[in-house]
Amino acid sequence: xxxxxxxxAAVAFAxxxxxxxxDPNTLVKFVDPLPLLTAARSIGRRSEGDxxxxxxxxxxxxxxxxxxxxxxxxSWWAFGGRVPGPTIETRxxxxxLIEWRNDLPRHHFLPVDHTLHGAELDKPExxxxxxxxxxxxxxxxxxxxxxxxxxxxxxTYHYPNQQEPATLxxxxxxxxxxxxxxxxxxxxxxxxRDAVEDRLNLPKxxxxxxxxxxxxxxxxxxxxxxxxxxxxxxxxxxEVFGNAMLVNGKLFPRFxxxxxxxxxxxxxxxxxxxxxxxxxxxxxxxxxxxxQGLLPAPMKIGSFVLAPGERADLVVDFRDHAGxxxxxxxxxxxxxxxxxxPKIAADESSLPAELRPVPKIPESAAVRTRMLxxxxxxxxxxxxxxxxxxxxxxxxxxxxKPVLNSVEIWSIVNPTDDxxxxxxxxxxxxxxxxxxxxxxxxxxxxxxRYGGPLEPPEPTESGxxxxxxxxxxxxxxxxxxxEGYPGKYxxxxxxxEHEDNEMxxxxxxxxx
Numbered sequence: 213x214x215x216x217x218x219x220x221a222a223v224a225f226a227x228x229x230x231x232x233x234x235d236p237n238t239l240v241k242f243v244d245p246l247p248l249l250t251a252a253r254s255i256g257r258r259s260e261g262d263x264x265x266x267x268x269x270x271x272x273x274x275x276x277x278x279x280x281x282x283x284x285x286x287s288w289w290a291f292g293g294r295v296p297g298p299t300i301e302t303r304x305x306x307x308x309l310i311e312w313r314n315d316l317p318r319h320h321f322l323p324v325d326h327t328l329h330g331a332e333l334d335k336p337e338x339x340x341x342x343x344x345x346x347x348x349x350x351x352x353x354x355x356x357x358x359x360x361x362x363x364x365x366x367x368t369y370h371y372p373n374q375q376e377p378a379t380l381x382x383x384x385x386x387x388x389x390x391x392x393x394x395x396x397x398x399x400x401x402x403x404x405r406d407a408v409e410d411r412l413n414l415p416k417x418x419x420x421x422x423x424x425x426x427x428x429x430x431x432x433x434x435x436x437x438x439x440x441x442x443x444x445x446x447x448x449x450x451e452v453f454g455n456a457m458l459v460n461g462k463l464f465p466r467f468x469x470x471x472x473x474x475x476x477x478x479x480x481x482x483x484x485x486x487x488x489x490x491x492x493x494x495x496x497x498x499x500x501x502x503x504q505g506l507l508p509a510p511m512k513i514g515s516f517v518l519a520p521g522e523r524a525d526l527v528v529d530f531r532d533h534a535g536x537x538x539x540x541x542x543x544x545x546x547x548x549x550x551x552x553x554p555k556i557a558a559d560e561s562s563l564p565a566e567l568r569p570v571p572k573i574p575e576s577a578a579v580r581t582r583m584l585x586x587x588x589x590x591x592x593x594x595x596x597x598x599x600x601x602x603x604x605x606x607x608x609x610x611x612x613k614p615v616l617n618s619v620e621i622w623s624i625v626n627p628t629d630d631x632x633x634x635x636x637x638x639x640x641x642x643x644x645x646x647x648x649x650x651x652x653x654x655x656x657x658x659x660x661r662y663g664g665p666l667e668p669p670e671p672t673e674s675g676x677x678x679x680x681x682x683x684x685x686x687x688x689x690x691x692x693x694x695e696g697y698p699g700k701y702x703x704x705x706x707x708x709e710h711e712d713n714e715m716x717x718x719x720x721x722x723x724x
Contacts, residue, residue, distance in 0.1 A: 231431040236456040242549040246465040252298035269311040280463040284434035288397035295461045296424045297400025304406040312342040313366035322392040323447040331388025336362040339386045346380035351699030357387035377409045378505040379477045379523040391708035413562040415475040422477040427454035427485045450596035451484045459548045466549045470557035471534040476526045480518040483708040490515035492539035501525030504640040504676030506568040519633035521679040521706035577619040585625040599715035612719035614694040624682040627651030637701040640676040641692035643669035651685040
């Protein structure tokens with residue numbers, strides 16, 4: 213072999229050999245400013261029913277953007293040219309039309325598992341369909357997982373926004389590859405406002421800041437790294453917990469704040485990571501809202517858990533911390549730094565003692581209680597292979613058919629070792645309680661034997677929710693009124709690797 217041949221072989225190997233994974237702790241922290249999310253702009257108005265409503269066209273395409281000053285640009289799939297995508301701002305009872313356009317490449321850059329239901333080889337490798345998480349939308353605009361479309365196509369959805377103000381978000385929902393599309397960057401915020409919230413005089417404009425959290429793996433060349441199994445032809449893995457924490461698309465950003473009150477809209481857009489958030493100076497947050505809107509009153513909390521898909525609406529007052537650097541952290545991870553200005557700033561905003569009534573749905577209003585299980589199946593080596601709800605595959609007949617405008621209690625029985633964030637489309641609900649039970653006995657016999665008293669919901673679950681943490685070896689009860697529209701919707705685990713491997717089921721709202 214000649215010297216030139218050796219050199220050519222070395223170059224070829226360098227091109228094909230995997231690039232080592234990045235250790236994010238080797239990066240200098242808090243050198244990049246926090247990206248501030250921009251609002252989407254409508255391109256006109258169009259008729260929807262008897263109304264003219266704002267019309268948006270939001271493109272999905274591949275972009276290159278730096279996650280850190282010292283990393284090369286990362287290839288992302290983005291809504292509207294950035295990750296997270298542009299924030300859609302609308303108002304209660306004022307509908308919008310959105311054309312979601314797929315202009316992505318025709319081949320995926322992350323590992324598609326064609327053995328998963330919905331991702332078979334006879335389907336396009338790249339497919340998208342958009343779900344606005346938390347929206348009370350008609351079924352044809354909800355983002356049914358099989359209503360996907362390939363590159364070069366689009367779908368126009370109507371969102372009536374007949375709901376109270378809340379921090380919602382939008383993301384890809386294509387069956388079998390949802391975890392990959394969101395990991396690639398297909399997500400953004402959707403804010404609903406109204407006049408009642410306006411009158412509260414909460415911090416606004418530049419003092420109202422979205423914080424979209426997610427975790428990823430990166431390689432040293434800036435590319436995204438997604439883990440795979442050691443099973444040939446079946447790369448799916450049951451969970452992904454990255455070592456790199458991003459806030460608004462940046463690693464370790466800093467945010468210069470004035471010594472005054474700020475409102476932060478926080479979303480966990482991770483595939484599977486639960487964040488346990490606190491501030492490095494042990495300062496308290498004022499929690500003012502959760503998934504589906506404002507709480508009855510602000511609540512002081514020192515730390516809180518945010519599961520994938522959950523949101524928290526916070527007010528943080530930096531007035532007594534002028535000149536301090538304060539780090540937002542999740543356990544041992546440092547997410548971002550607030551740099552508080554040196555002088556107390558003028559602040560005309562308020563933190564009212566009362567926010568918005570949250571009337572409790574009485575259990576006596578429920579016309580039906582359903583016991584619904586979370587089921588995980590392992591191979592002989594103890595590896596997770598399949599995730600189901602109520603031991604039912606996606607394409608089995610629909611078994612949950614609540615009547616339009618009726619109230620039901622859903623008891624979610626979780627005998628697995630994980631906490632699963634369960635999300636119901638269309639409806640908002642309230643968490644009733646949890647109760648410990650013998651998970652091993654249930655898995656073997658389907659018998660529920662309780663082993664403890666009822667536990668009330670956590671303080672951060674006292675408002676309207678659309679995603680609930682169904683804890684390991686506990687029965688979690690929620691109560692919901694199935695109002696809005698008749699038709700087919702879905703409920704699923706929001707650990708995206710679980711959702712993509714059958715932990716999702718259809719349900720149908722029917723007219724009696």
